Amino acid sequence: MVTGTARLIPRWYAVTVVTVLTLFTLGLAAATAAFADDLAGRSMWGLVACAALVLVAAVSSLLRPRRRREPEVTADGTRVFRAPALTVWPLVLGWFALLATAAVWGWVALTDFDALESPGFSIVAIVGALASLPDLVRLLTGRLHRWTLELGPEAVTYRGYRTDATVPWKDVKGAAVQERGPAGVRIDLRGGGTDPVVPITAFDVPAEQLVDEIVRARKGARR
DSSP, X not given: OOOSOOOOSOHHHHHHHXXXXXXXXXXXXXXXXXXXXXXXXXXXXXXXXXXXXXXXXXXXXXXXXXXXXXXXXXXXXXXXXXXXXXXXXXXXXXXXXXXXXXXXXXXXXXXXXXXXXXXXXXHHHHHHXXXXXXXXXXXXXXXXXXXXXXXXXXXXXXXXXXXXXXXXXXXXXXXXXXXXXXXXXXXXXXXXXOOOEEEGGGOSSOHHHHHHHHHHHXXXXXX
């Protein structure tokens, strides 16, 4: 069993990110309220909503205390750790808000380009929204995943964003805390495969608990 809890997310980093997002959101809201007087301007409220939702997700991900908690347990004994709803759903809703804003700007660009206050920024946003459409298709078809770690009787499964990996316990050597790139839990595999890394920012339990759970589940599967 891993003893102690390492601080994988530096406090200064978490505070800096949340502070910058807060100031950006407040500044954007103030500017929109002061200067939005047409369709392109009023659509900036979508960008404000996106920034506010990303801020909520950042607070949940970076500032939430990580404590040992009991996971969900299914009928076959699989132990399931899921990313908190406040980390996941604000990101999805913020993405939708950004897509809606970019759609309005795209319409304005086609019908009255001069109405765009910042054409360069608007075009970048539109291009970024178009580039994210394949991920929207993945989301709608169930191929974009909420971060989840499942420790079953036969295998370990990690899902997160585009990753969906299931590895039989016989191919798992163990697990270890990884301090960066990203910070989280590395699942050590036998052979030459790439070791999956479970990012700790996506979960509300300490990395040490996930390591203990993986090691315990692996030992249980070998009995």
